[in-house]
Amino acid sequence: MSEELKVRKIKDGTVIDHIKAGKGKKVLDILGMEDGSSSVTALLMNVTSGRVEKKDIVKIENKTLGKEEVDKIALIAPHATYNVIKDFEVINKSKIELPDAIEGILKCPNPKCVTNMNEPVKTKFKVEEKEPVKLRCNYCERLINLKDVL
Ligand SMILES: Nc1ncnc2c1ncn2[C@@H]1O[C@H](COP(=O)(O)OP(=O)(O)OP(=O)(O)O)[C@@H](O)[C@H]1O
Ligand SMILES: [Mg+2]
Numbered sequence: 001m002s003e004e005l006k007v008r009k010i011k012d013g014t015v016i017d018h019i020k021a022g023k024g025k026k027v028l029d030i031l032g033m034e035d036g037s038s039s040v041t042a043l044l045m046n047v048t049s050g051r052v053e054k055k056d057i058v059k060i061e062n063k064t065l066g067k068e069e070v071d072k073i074a075l076i077a078p079h080a081t082y083n084v085i086k087d088f089e090v091i092n093k094s095k096i097e098l099p100d101a102i103e104g105i106l107k108c109p110n111p112k113c114v115t116n117m118n119e120p121v122k123t124k125f126k127v128e129e130k131e132p133v134k135l136r137c138n139y140c141e142r143l144i145n146l147k148d149v150l
């Protein structure tokens with residue numbers, strides 16, 4: 001087995017695999033695992049793997065991901081794999097793909113955008129290019145730099 005320092009198996013939870021090396025920390029950030037979380041969490045960095053040169057893996061016990069979390073991960077780790085663990089086994093595996101539009105999870109950096117006015121409007125960004133990611137606000141049409149919204 002090429003993979004992994006030995007980490008005990010998780011009973012129920014999430015494994016995000018095939019994250020491009022170096023992006024695992026950011027995935028933890030996105031999931032809010034830095035602070036305020038009590039889940040047992042492992043971040044494996046620079047694991048050797050056949051499919052990508054080197055990868056990071058994130059394992060979180062007692063957590064499953066919602067669509068918004070998966071979409072957000074897709075922005076920084078496209079092609080990662082989301083594994084749902086139940087009773088120590090992988091019961092569901094899906095490839096994390098960037099959707100055509102991202103709704104509700106990013107804030108438009110344009111202060112004049114209608115989504116930043118008092119009346120709350122849910123943000124929506126069209127994914128114009130996937131690699132590297134280019135997003136366009138559906139409301140003010142500003143072209144968004146990923147690092148300005150994450
Ligand atoms: N109970 C568990 N606790 C912690 N990690 C687990 C558990 N079960 C599987 N994993 C990890 O989840 C990932 C996916 O497991 P799987 O057995 O599907 O491996 P795989 O066949 O290499 O998958 P893939 O084809 O997606 O590379 C691996 O990184 C594996 O180490
Ligand atoms: Mg594998």
Ligand SMILES: [Zn+2]
Nearest residue numbers: 108113137140
């Ligand atoms: Zn906007």
